[in-house]
Amino acid sequence: MINIAVLGYGTVGSGVVEVIRTNGQIIDKNAGQNINVKYVLDLREFPGDPVMDILVHDYDVILNDPEVEVIAEVMGGVEPAYTFVKSALEKGKSVCTSNKELVAKHGPELLRIAAAHNRNFMFEASVGGGIPIIRPLNNAITADKINSITGILNGTTNYILTKMCKEGLDFDAVLKEAQELGYAERNPSADVDGFDACRKIAILCSLAYGKNVNYENIYTEGITKITDIDFKYANKLGRSVKLFGKAEHTEGQFYVFVTPVMIDDTHPLFSVNGVFNAILVNGNVLGDVMFYGSGAGKLPTASAVVSDIVDAVRNLNHNIPVEWSAEELELSDIRSSKKRFFVRLSGDTQARAEEVKAAFGDVEFISVEGVENEFAFITDIISEADYEEKASKLNGIITRIRME
């Protein structure tokens, strides 16, 4: 029998306890041992909940119990999670976490401590909820130069964008509805400003290239400026707008960014709708592979945490090496990265055609019925810097959205 402890009895924590209770037989068989939840740590009380029998308020009880061999950290936030996890690893306990802030900020250090103690620090649930992506990146996609990783990494923003696309609603209306349904937080900034996706692409990129990507250095744009009018154009073009977290390794440069991107229906991520997440990996010999599933939610996320627990139990005294050094990956300025841009401009197409062509060359113009006093065009593939320079020559640019 292996004793484990669960730190935090919130959404994911209660999910972990529920999954272990529901699927105990299967899980024990896969782990090769009986897994026993010996403690749950939470500051709150849960009167009437069976977890009361094993609830503790003092982390030291868990830390100093040599019987606890694996810890699931599902509290979220950097502190006190970081202090708890670090001390657990130093005591020779393996740790499995769903905490993307913790992993993005302290991943390399915690991996190093785990390795030094011949234990494991696992974080499958920190990106993509229930989708297996950390483990495949670490031990399956190992024969390729990874050209790019493109992810729809945040369910809340994908839900909002999908609703806007399919129902023609504007951002504020959909956000409000998402908040009522519990898909968006009351303070939605972490999601809609792209900060959540930013931490997740930092983790994926660090794993793919083996060096640390500081999420604070990632160019990040959220979806708050995307409007129902943008989707009118997108629909006319047979396209959609998605929030991508993307890492590209091209011509020796590494570009990492989080931005809305307008894609067409041949893009593998085009059909990823609602709260679903997906991660597309392009390798130089593998081509495209995509991983799709529930990117959040109590049970899918808990399933990923428990699969880490199973792996930690299978490898109790065996560190599974993870290539993620503390050395910083040198990111290039995204101003030199190249793409097409969709640009909306105020005024009349006829009147301003020459002016636009003078700046951007022979571009294609788009008008949408019912959208007055403006038009749009699509640029050639140009660098971000080149776009900025050309765009500075035009007055009245309403918005620009990157394309793929």
Add this chain to the structure above:
Amino acid sequence: MINIAVLGYGTVGSGVVEVIRTNGQIIDKNAGQNINVKYVLDLREFPGDPVMDILVHDYDVILNDPEVEVIAEVMGGVEPAYTFVKSALEKGKSVCTSNKELVAKHGPELLRIAAAHNRNFMFEASVGGGIPIIRPLNNAITADKINSITGILNGTTNYILTKMCKEGLDFDAVLKEAQELGYAERNPSADVDGFDACRKIAILCSLAYGKNVNYENIYTEGITKITDIDFKYANKLGRSVKLFGKAEHTEGQFYVFVTPVMIDDTHPLFSVNGVFNAILVNGNVLGDVMFYGSGAGKLPTASAVVSDIVDAVRNLNHNIPVEWSAEELELSDIRSSKKRFFVRLSGDTQARAEEVKAAFGDVEFISVEGVENEFAFITDIISEADYEEKASKLNGIITRIRME
């Protein structure tokens, strides 16, 4: 340095050598050691090819060389692959294979021999080409009761069905074109009759449930009876027809089958077109996760073989346990499995409506412009046996396709 040997210098074998040459630096870093291809086994000569320097015709040279620690078996077919692989494992060499016939037929025995010698028998490339699916099933989806695995597992048939769907062509015309393009074999039976998909779903199902599924017991229907008329109805219904390999665990029963299935555009596999493959796994807590990518082709398949080699090198003296016992999984007769059926019937809707309703209840009728002297209807969810019994009351059934 680790010495390896490649058995077979055909499409996949030459791909393995090419991938190791192209991405050697990345691969060596991931493996933690320099990987050296010491031998390539093939009965043929390859004058002018650099492989000539390491080509051998006699397997015993490889088998008896203690320096060879990992073998990539990419010859295909059961013999002599089985004899070669078995003897290699018994000599304490790990084996990585792309050979689905070998794995489907002898998987449990070869896994047992590998474990007994503390080596590994790996077969990521045997299903889904470059898509990581074997490893995720074995070590990532371990916290769930797996309700179902649904795969588009054969690129040739998916290419043919996609062409038929998008271009309105009939089966023979598309098959001919696929043969000319090299997407289909001159003798296409293994693909179009479903035998290839059958071996692959047998492997996935065995891994998912830990017991052996004999592929000879899997109900298998190919795509040779699917016509351009079927797609006219499908298009009208906003649906498509795909060849599914499927394993279901429902109400305590295990059903495994390979059949064409008509699906709608909300199905996660709907957008999997052309030669791409995808595998959808449904877990009781995880929900749906999907793995998508190039299901065949020289380099994607070779990438998967090489990722196995990397893993074998990382775990040279450590057997990674795989749950797949020789005990047979008891499959239920698919006659008791339940679904809707799409049925085409000759004659006139009006004239035969009562007759159909008498047999199948109050079903929905479908007519397609330009398709004369026949019509179609969709049944309720009924068992296969129930369908057969009701259908026997009607003359002139042209075809029936299962729905999902």
